[in-house]
Amino acid sequence: MKIARIEAIPFAIPYTKPLRFASGEVHTADHVLIRVHSDDGRIGVAEAPPRPYTYGETQESIVAVIEKIFAPELIGVSLLEREVVHARMDRTIGNPTAKAAVDMAIWDVLGRTLDVSVTQLLGGFTDRMRVSHMVGFAPDDVMVAEAQRVRDTHGITVFKVKVGRRPVDLDVGACRALRTALGPDVELYVDGNRGWTPSEAARALRAMDDLDLTLAEELCPADDVLGRRWLVSQTTVPTVADESATTPGEVTRELLGGSATMISIKTARTGFSTSQRILHQCEGMGVEVVMGNQIDGQLGTACSVAFGAAHRLTSRRAGELSNFLDMRDDLLTEPLEISGGELAVRPGPGIGVDVDPDKLAHYRLDQ
Structure with missing residues (x-):
C-alpha cells in the first residue's frame, strides 16, 4: 500500500457558455487530472482546477510542482501516512489545488485498496x-x-x-x-x-x-x-x-x-x-x-x-x-x-468514479 507513481495530466474541455463573476471569467475547463498509482496496481484519481486570479496557480504550474517536487518526495510513502504526505508537500509554499488533488487521489486509491468508499x-x-x-x-x-x-x-x-x-x-x-x-x-x-x-x-x-x-x-x-x-x-x-x-x-x-x-x-x-x-x-x-x-x-x-x-x-x-x-x-x-x-454519492470503492480513457486521450494536452 505504497505510492509508486504520480501523474499530472493537463486537459481542456470547453464550457457551453462563459462563466462570468467579479474576480474572473472562464471559457474552458483547463484542469489537471491527478493519478496516484499504488504499488499493487490500483489507481486513485482527482481533479485540480487552476484559478490564477484567486490562488495564483496555472495549469502549467500545477503540472510542474507535482511532477518536479511532490512526486519525487512522495514515492514510497504508505497510503496511510497522510501526515507524512502533507508534511512533505507543505515544504513548498502555496499550490493549494495541486496539494488538494494529490491528497484526494491518495484517499481514492486507499478506498479502492480497502474496497470501501471515501465517504x-x-x-x-x-x-x-x-x-x-x-x-x-x-x-x-x-x-x-x-x-x-x-x-x-x-x-x-x-x-x-x-x-x-x-x-x-x-x-x-x-x-x-x-x-x-x-x-x-x-x-x-x-x-x-x-x-x-x-x-x-x-x-x-x-x-x-x-x-x-x-x-x-x-x-x-x-x-x-x-x-x-x-x-x-x-x-x-x-x-x-x-x-x-x-x-x-x-x-x-x-x-x-x-x-x-x-x-x-x-x-x-x-x-x-x-x-x-x-x-x-x-x-x-x-x-x-x-x-x-x-x-x-x-x-x-x-x-x-x-x-x-x-x-x-x-x-x-x-x-x-x-x-x-x-x-x-x-x-x-x-x-x-x-x-x-x-x-x-457514487457507489463503489474510493470516490466511485472512473476516467474514460478515450475521452482523456481526446482532451489531454500533453500528447
Whole structure:
C-alpha cells in the first residue's frame, strides 16, 4: 500500500457558455487530472482546477510542482501516512489545488485498496446532498431563464447568485428579478467574489433586505480586514468567508476577528484531509459551513459530494455541486446525474468514479 507513481495530466474541455463573476471569467475547463498509482496496481484519481486570479496557480504550474517536487518526495510513502504526505508537500509554499488533488487521489486509491468508499472512510453520515446552482453575470432575463431551466430539469431550488458588479443596482435588480420569477420557496444567496467595497456591499444588502437572502459570501476584498468586520456588524445575513479562509489559520483569523460568521469548504483547494481539519474547527466553534465549488468538473464534483455527504455539518446545507452542467463534455465513464435537487454519492470503492480513457486521450494536452 505504497505510492509508486504520480501523474499530472493537463486537459481542456470547453464550457457551453462563459462563466462570468467579479474576480474572473472562464471559457474552458483547463484542469489537471491527478493519478496516484499504488504499488499493487490500483489507481486513485482527482481533479485540480487552476484559478490564477484567486490562488495564483496555472495549469502549467500545477503540472510542474507535482511532477518536479511532490512526486519525487512522495514515492514510497504508505497510503496511510497522510501526515507524512502533507508534511512533505507543505515544504513548498502555496499550490493549494495541486496539494488538494494529490491528497484526494491518495484517499481514492486507499478506498479502492480497502474496497470501501471515501465517504465511509471519512464519516459515512449520508449518501447524498441537496444541490445549489450558481447563476453568473448575465442580463436579468437570461439569469432568470437559466434558474428556471435548472429548477425544472434537475429539481434544484437553491441558487447562488454572483454579484459584485458596478453599479450595485445591476445585481440588486438581478436578485429581485430572480426572487419575483422563482417565488418565495426558492433559496437565494449571493457571492461577490471580493467585487464590492464594504460600503457598496452594505448598501446592496440593505436594498435586498426584503428578498430573504440566506447567505452573503465574500462581498469585499479578502485583505480588507476592518471593512469586512464593519460589514458583518451592519447585516443580519450570515457572512461566508471563502477566498479569505483557505487554510485553518485563515479560518481562525476570519472567525475570531469578526470578519465572517460562516465558512465555505472547497475540497478542490483543501482536499479531504485539510477540509476535515477545517470542518472540525468550525464544529468546535459552533460555526456553520457550506460546501463550495471551484468550478469543478464531474470528477471534482464527485469529490465534493463524497466529502460533504460524509459529515453531518456539511450535509445540512445544499452544496454547490452543479457547475459541471455548463461543460460540453467530461472525463467520466458514467456521468453524474442531479435528480430531485440532489446528487448521490457514487457507489463503489474510493470516490466511485472512473476516467474514460478515450475521452482523456481526446482532451489531454500533453500528447
